[in-house]
Amino acid sequence: MTPADASLPLLRRPAVVLACGALILTLAMGVRHTGGLFLPPMTADQGWSRETFSFAIALQNLMWGLFQPFAGAFADRWGAGRTLAGGALLYVLGLVIMAHADSALGLNAGAGLLVGMGLAGTTFSVVLGVVGRMAPPEKRSLWLGIASAGGSFGQFAVLPVGQALIVGVGWQSALLWLALGVALIIPLARAVTGTAGSNHGNQTFGEALNEAARTPSFHFLFWSFFVCGFQTAFIMLHLPAFVVDGGLSANIGMTAVALIGLFNIAGSFLSGWLGGLYSKKWLLAWIYALRVVAILAILFLPLSPVVLYAFAAIMGLLWLGTVPLTNGLVAQIFGLKFVGMLYGIVFLGHQIGGFLGAWLGGRIFDASGSYEQAWWLSIGLSVVAALLCLPVRERALVRAGAAS
Structure with a gap:
């Protein structure tokens, strides 16, 4: 801690804000990743098809993406604390309604x-916008990786809790x-209350949007983030059912998903650290290329716990490493003034992909009785994403008469 940090109130100190931000992502992302665990019991009890359940989760991904730019812009203007508290209230209400849904x-x-x-108000564009502004420039990528690792830890830590609750008290009480x-x-949001965007520079909201729209790298x-969303949503929602369909137990499927989260703790941190040393676009391209290898393995090797856990470990290292990068x-390209809003728009691409990954996974299964076509679609998209990363120009944009 620097002398300047020590003079700040406890809840304004960078280390405390970073820790609270990571914990918020742990809770928000951890609960979100339990969705696949509820697919088998809810569809069995309610008589729904997998496509019906998949569409609801796909809609969740789409709404998350559509509202993310607005949540980021609100946080840029009015502070992340208010945004996080409001988002948490909506999240809680949604889970309560889900628990009592009979249609x-x-x-x-x-x-x-x-x-x-x-989710739009409690996850990446809001939390990472705060962390990105707070971090020293030379450590920004690393700090973003640390915060992103909070979401990864949630996936690892909350999934076993969710499975235990479903088994112990039933899916309805588990949701509550x-x-x-x-x-x-909501109380954790106090640590980032009042942390709004920097006012330096004379760029307006509209100018920032127009600049991004005219920039090919954006x-x-x-x-490329669209592809990431497709893959992660499909795997997270449908991997537990894919495992059961392959003759393994639901607990093995849950363990595989939790392992993705465990290894992604290291993957997010590693991506953030490497992003401060090497080209971020090349690191992204390698992540998408290596996902192809992992998916090919799960397709061509006999499904067993060892193969499944190895797949989960590899995918975990590659999972949310795309986020800090x-x-x-x-x-790095556009500056920090509107970073929450601009990242929220890019994240919309992720969630449009997530909508299609979650929904098409269920639709393809209902139509063919197998997930194989969805896996091959993921492979093709991963190749496209790797190629899209290569022409990204990593230099900061130069604006006449404005500092970024």
Whole structure:
């Protein structure tokens, strides 16, 4: 801690803000990743098809993405604390409605609309916008990796809790307990209350949007992140069912998803650290290329716990490593004033991909009785994403008469 940090109030100190931000992502992302665990019991009890449940989670991804730019812009203007508290309230309400849903409409309203809006206010563009501004420039990529690792830890830590709750008290009560956990975000949000965007520079909101729209690198990042969203949403939602369909137990599927989260703690930290030393666009390209190798392995090797856990470990190292690198590139190219809003727009691409990955996974399975076509689609998209990263220009944009 520097002398300047020591003079700040406890809740304004960078280390405390970073820790609270990582814990908020742990709770928000951890609960979100339990969705696949609820697919088998809820569809069995309610008589829904997998596509019905998948569409609700797909809608969640889409709403998360659509509202993310607005949440980022609100946090840039009014502070992240208010944004996080409001998002947590919507998240809790969505989980409660999901727990009591007895129709596809109720499921879509709770798990889809409200949880999606809640995630927009409690996750990456809001938390990483604060961390990115607070971090020293030379450590920004590393600090973004540390914060992103909080979401990874949530995936590892909350999934076993969710599975234990489903087994112990049933899926309906499990959702209510998870809602109580999300409510803890509200007091944690105090650590970033009042942390709004920097006012330096004379660029306006509209000018920032126009500048991004005219910059090819922004579009390359948007569509490569689309692929990341497709892959992660498909795998997170459908891997547990894929495992059960392959003759293994639900606990093995849960363990595989949790392992993705465990190894992603290291992956997020490593990506953030490497992003401060090497080209971020090349690191992104390698991540998408290596995902191809991992998916080919799960397709061509006999499905067993060893193969599944090895796949989970490799995918975990590559999972959210895209987040600090993509966010870091947005900040590096466009500056920090509107980083929450601009990253929120790029994240919309991620969530459009997430919508298609979650929904098409269920639709492809219902139509063919197998997930194989969805896996091959993921492979093809990964190749495209790797190629899209290569022409990204990593230099900061130069603006006449304005500092970024």
